Amino acid sequence: MFDPLNPRNPPDDARKHAPATERNRGPILEVLRRVLPPQGLVLEVASGTGQHAVAFAQALPGLIWQPSDPDPDLRASTRAWAVSVGVPNLRDPLDLNAAAADWPIDRADAVVCINMIHIAPWTAALGLFAGAARLLPAGAPLLLYGPFRRDGGHTAPSNAEFDASLKARNPAWGVRDLGEVGRAATGFTLSEVVEMPANNLTVLLRRR
Numbered sequence: 001m002f003d004p005l006n007p008r009n010p011p012d013d014a015r016k017h018a019p020a021t022e023r024n025r026g027p028i029l030e031v032l033r034r035v036l037p038p039q040g041l042v043l044e045v046a047s048g049t050g051q052h053a054v055a056f057a058q059a060l061p062g063l064i065w066q067p068s069d070p071d072p073d074l075r076a077s078t079r080a081w082a083v084s085v086g087v088p089n090l091r092d093p094l095d096l097n098a099a100a101a102d103w104p105i106d107r108a109d110a111v112v113c114i115n116m117i118h119i120a121p122w123t124a125a126l127g128l129f130a131g132a133a134r135l136l137p138a139g140a141p142l143l144l145y146g147p148f149r150r151d152g153g154h155t156a157p158s159n160a161e162f163d164a165s166l167k168a169r170n171p172a173w174g175v176r177d178l179g180e181v182g183r184a185a186t187g188f189t190l191s192e193v194v195e196m197p198a199n200n201l202t203v204l205l206r207r208r
Contacts, residue, residue, distance in 0.1 A: 014080035016073070020115075021051040024197065028052070028114065028145055029059055031194055031202045035141050038062050040109030043135065045098050045128055046070075046116035050078025056112075057090040064089050066105065068096035099127035108135045114145040117181070118163075121172040126184060133187040136207040142188060144203040145196070149177040156199040178203065 036042060039062045047053045047067035057065035067078050067090070075093040082090050094104050098116065111132040117125040132142045147159045154160040154175065163175040181203065182190045188205035196202055 013084075014073075014076040015084065016049040016077040018049045018051060021049065021055075024145075024200070025052055025055045027196050028202065029056060031143070031204075032056060032060065032112070035143065035192075035204055036060065036063065036110050037140075040064070041066060041107070042110045042112055043105060043108040044068060045096065045111060045113040045131075046120075047078055047093060048074055048115070050074070050081040050093070052114055053078055053090060053093075054081045054085050054087055057087045058085065061089055063110075064091060066091045066094065066108070068094040068105075070095060070097040097127075098124045098131065100131075101127075103131050103135070105135065108132075108140075109137070110140055111136060111142045112145075113143070116146070117144065118146055118166060118175045119173055121170075122176075125176065125181065129185045129188065133207065138207055140207045141191075142185070142205040142207070144181070144205070146200055147175045148181070148201050148203070149175055151179065152177060159199050 041064045043066045044053055045068055047069045050067060053065055053067040069075050069078070075095065078093045096103055099121070113128055117128065136142065147162060149155070154163065159175055166173040166175070178193065185205050187208055189208055190203070191206045192204040194202040194204070
């Protein structure tokens with residue numbers, strides 16, 4: 001099983017490589033094309049290696065893509081991927097911690113967060129909802145992607161195993177229950193849940 005906490009590093013440059021991004025970016029992009037506005041600023045919270053940011057900015061040239069991550073090595077990876085490809089609508093990554101009370105950005109037309117809330121304390125999810133609520137206008141989308149429990153149970157044995165491995169590393173981590181996420185997302189309405197490959201979900205919330 002791919003370990004998202006330990007992506008491979010290509011030699012001789014700052015680019016980090018997470019194989020899962022190559023597998024899931026196509027299905028995620030299909031949802032993004034349908035639900036994101038045709039123009040505007042998209043904030044990606046916890047961009048990780050930057051591979052998603054580069055791919056989505058290339059595929060959605062009408063949008064300005066703003067990556068972010070609190071890890072300086074991952075921000076360097078995003079910059080290196082951007083330089084290697086050349087994407088004019090991709091901004092320099094922000095130093096943004098989702099759990100922080102203040103974010104270094106004051107508005108966005110959409111917020112995207114892929115594979116974060118299970119590999120972070122619950123305070124990061126709460127901070128994500130609070131921060132997105134500050135930034136987004138009414139009706140704007142907040143998209144989450146990753147594994148989720150539904151009605152208190154896992155949707156597949158592999159997700160249960162992944163959840164156990166996360167909690168073994170840090171008891172504050174773990175696969176979140178979709179109902180708990182919906183209740184915690186104050187100021188948002190759960191608009192749509194899209195079944196994705198590999199027992200993941202894309203969760204679409206809209207700002208009230």
